[in-house]
Amino acid sequence: MTGGILLIIIAALLLFGPNKLPELGRAVGRTFREFKEATRDIVEDEPEAKKAEAPVAAAAVQPEKGDPRRLPE
Template sequence: MSGGLLLIIIAALLLFGPNKLPELGRAVGRTYREFKEATRDIAEDSPVAKPEAESVSTEAQSEKRDTRRLPE
């Protein structure tokens, strides 16, 4: 495991140079933090199902199916 990590670090140093790595690390950290916050917000939002709305949408879908025709 540590051998692979060492290889990745050496490849990153060769590709980006030692001056760019801290900037890249900060950018990756910010992106990861924003992603975690967004997923936390999505997980906290629990959708409230309304039985009336579901039955209306089911009826609308069945009407759409009835009006569709196959091409001749």
């Protein structure tokens, strides 16, 4: 496992040079941070959407009292 990581580091140094590696590391870090924030926002939004839909669906199913279109019981 360690040999594989060492090989990747050497290949990256050869391809990009030592001056570009910090910039690439920052770019990868920003990308992971944005992805993490986006997934957190999506997960937090789902329960709120479900809560907002539930009362609307319940109100649509139950007819109001005094509704002239209601069937006799």
